[in-house]
Amino acid sequence: MITDKCKLVNNNDERGNYVVSTNEIKVGELLFSEESFSSIPLEFHNKQYCFLCCKQSEIIDDKNTTTEEQTTKTTTKDINNKPIQCKFGCNMWFCSEECSNDMTHQLECSFITKFIESSVKNECDVSTCLLALRIIIKNKIQSEKYQETVGKLSNQKEKFLETNKSFIEKYENNFQQVFDQLKQENSDPSLLAIFNKDEFIELVCSIYVNSFAGLSNDFNRIPISNGYFYKPALLNHSCEPNIFFTVKDLKLEMRACKKIEKDQEIFDSYVDLLLPTIERQKILFNSKNFICKCLRCSDSTEGERYISSIYCFHCNDGVEFISPEVFYNTDTKRLEENWKCSNTTGTCKFNEKEQNQRNKDNELEVILSDIKEFKEFINGEDLLLSNVNSSTADQEMPIIENILKRLLRYERDILSKLNLNHQCWLLFHLKLSKTFEKLSLVYNNFDYLIQSIQHYKEMTRIVESILKDSTSGELVDCYCHLGRINEKYLLSLIKQRNQFIQLKLQNKNKEDVDIEKLNVDIKNLLKFINHCYLNSYNHSVLVYGNNHSKSIQLNEMVLKSNLKSTTTIPNSTTSS
Numbered sequence: 001m002i003t004d005k006c007k008l009v010n011n012n013d014e015r016g017n018y019v020v021s022t023n024e025i026k027v028g029e030l031l032f033s034e035e036s037f038s039s040i041p042l043e044f045h046n047k048q049y050c051f052l053c054c055k056q057s058e059i060i061d062d063k064n065t066t067t068e069e070q071t072t073k074t075t076t077k078d079i080n081n082k083p084i085q086c087k088f089g090c091n092m093w094f095c096s097e098e099c100s101n102d103m104t105h106q107l108e109c110s111f112i113t114k115f116i117e118s119s120v121k122n123e124c125d126v127s128t129c130l131l132a133l134r135i136i137i138k139n140k141i142q143s144e145k146y147q148e149t150v151g152k153l154s155n156q157k158e159k160f161l162e163t164n165k166s167f168i169e170k171y172e173n174n175f176q177q178v179f180d181q182l183k184q185e186n187s188d189p190s191l192l193a194i195f196n197k198d199e200f201i202e203l204v205c206s207i208y209v210n211s212f213a214g215l216s217n218d219f220n221r222i223p224i225s226n227g228y229f230y231k232p233a234l235l236n237h238s239c240e241p242n243i244f245f246t247v248k249d250l251k252l253e254m255r256a257c258k259k260i261e262k263d264q265e266i267f268d269s270y271v272d273l274l275l276p277t278i279e280r281q282k283i284l285f286n287s288k289n290f291i292c293k294c295l296r297c298s299d300s301t302e303g304e305r306y307i308s309s310i311y312c313f314h315c316n317d318g319v320e321f322i323s324p325e326v327f328y329n330t331d332t333k334r335l336e337e338n339w340k341c342s343n344t345t346g347t348c349k350f351n352e353k354e355q356n357q358r359n360k361d362n363e364l365e366v367i368l369s370d371i372k373e374f375k376e377f378i379n380g381e382d383l384l385l386s387n388v389n390s391s392t393a394d395q396e397m398p399i400i401e402n403i404l405k406r407l408l409r410y411e412r413d414i415l416s417k418l419n420l421n422h423q424c425w426l427l428f429h430l431k432l433s434k435t436f437e438k439l440s441l442v443y444n445n446f447d448y449l450i451q452s453i454q455h456y457k458e459m460t461r462i463v464e465s466i467l468k469d470s471t472s473g474e475l476v477d478c479y480c481h482l483g484r485i486n487e488k489y490l491l492s493l494i495k496q497r498n499q500f501i502q503l504k505l506q507n508k509n510k511e512d513v514d515i516e517k518l519n520v521d522i523k524n525l526l527k528f529i530n531h532c533y534l535n536s537y538n539h540s541v542l543v544y545g546n547n548h549s550k551s552i553q554l555n556e557m558v559l560k561s562n563l564k565s566t567t568t569i570p571n572s573t574t575s576s
């Protein structure tokens with residue numbers, strides 16, 4: 001038994017050991033709560049994250065500006081905890097004296113700068129190297145705990161040697177260079193004796209396969225830490241998982257995101273579920289050494305999600321789609337796609353061709369290359385948008401207009417050929433929603449906000465249809481943000497209505513404005529905002545639990561936007 005709800009099953013096939021439930025588990029029920037053996041913040045130079053416990057503290061910036069995200073993560077306790085810089089030499093930041101004086105850190109301190117520099121030079125992942133270093137030291141201090149937990153995780157080095165030998169060599173070189181340098185500098189031999197290359201490499205492989213990312217506590221969910229846990233690492237992967245995990249500081253919690261029957265296998269997901277099959281499979285193959293055979297991966301339509309599907313250019317009826325089946329080619333040793341049309345009547349010319357010809361079809365190749373170009377374009381423009389503000393807007397506007405024009409051209413020429421759930425549509429709606437929201441802020445313009453809302457709604461629809469019957473952190477964020485942008489729209493509407501009333505009172509209103517209709521619109525909008533926050537809250541309680549800061553915050557937003565508790569429609573100065 002791992003907990004009272006699940007047990008480990010020993011198994012020798014390629015999937016290895018796995019975990020099954022011992023009872024029926026309801027959606028939202030907590031399966032595990034475990035503190036990591038060791039963790040490392042990803043932004044290790046940033047004073048906002050404690051280098052030891054990864055806790056995120058609030059930094060009040062010099063200009064005293066508070067963004068939406070900053071507000072969400074502020075807590076009174078955090079503000080009181082001023083970051084402390086390491087006094088042993090590495091200059092990292094800690095949340096408290098206790099963390100900065102920790103024995104593990106004192107022992108690792110003199111290695112840190114060298115490991116960072118060498119890892120960058122050798123193109124090794126710095127956080128993985130720092131985490132391996134910390135685990136080795138902690139193993140010496142808490143060897144019993146190590147042996148009983150993470151020390152039992154299966155060895156992953158052999159699999160990496162089989163599939164990715166150069167990966168191992170890269171990390172071996174890195175380790176060797178750091179230690180040669182330390183020896184030359186006459187570092188304390190008793191300290192150097194703690195480390196050996198084999199243990200380091202085994203840990204690096206294990207961290208790649210078994211570690212868990214902690215995401216920021218705001219609604220952007222940016223990866224901020226890498227943690228090494230025991231029980232959670234026993235779970236196998238599925239692209240249709242039945243649990244959702246969250247990491248906060250050092251603690252990982254897993255909750256059921258679907259109902260789990262007794263004796264059913266428990267799966268988490270090692271990848272972003274909004275990605276199409278080929279991208280998920282590449283990540284799993286390259287960093288976790290296996291090919292996923294779950295139902296979603298085995299079906300070219302991804303269980304009718306159609307994230308990679310293209311309208312069939314032969315059937316041309318808007319009903320049939322060409323979709324890829326992903327497979328591992330043992331000759332090329334690569335993951336490849338086999339394309340096929342969904343038309344089963346035998347009338348599709350695309351399907352009449354041999355598989356090889358289908359994959360090399362000219363028209364298909366053009367669309368796939370267009371998709372690639374579109375994705376490169378979408379990923380390249382974020383920086384520009386984040387820099388725009390009212391003072392620079394006039395200079396930036398021509399560039400933004402150009403981006404919008406290009407996006408609309410892509411919509412007409414490329415996206416119109418893709419299923420409405422295609423990954424490109426998701427990226428397109430997200431990008432346009434962000435762009436219009438930014439523009440509405442800079443120009444205080446109503447129409448931009450409406451467009452931003454429309455695109456975000458469509459994006460939320462796609463996310464929902466990908467996640468299907470499952471609850472998830474992504475849905476918490478989607479509904480919360482949808483509520484937020486609608487709230488901005490609500491404020492604009494109220495402001496407009498109040499202006500009309502003022503003008504009417506002064507008999508200056510030349511337009512025949514229907515104030516009653518505006519009031520109904522405002523009421524309906526408030527209802528919709530409440531519905532968004534309620535949805536977000538309901539998902540949050542299931543995936544993060546009642547006491548999580550997001551659930552508490554969302555509960556307040558639900559109450560605030562509840563029409564029944566709001567006796568009058570809020571005016572523009574009191575509502576927020």
Ligand SMILES: C[S@@+](CC[C@H](N)C(=O)[O-])C[C@H]1O[C@@H](n2cnc3c(N)ncnc32)[C@H](O)[C@@H]1O
Pocket residue numbers: 014015016017018153154209210233234235236237238288289290291292293294
């Ligand atoms: C975090 S471990 C999970 C526990 C593992 N089965 C064990 O015995 O230690 C991840 C490794 O398990 C295997 N694995 C996990 N999910 C799998 C799946 N869906 N299909 C095949 N192998 C899988 C892969 O070898 C992967 O690198």
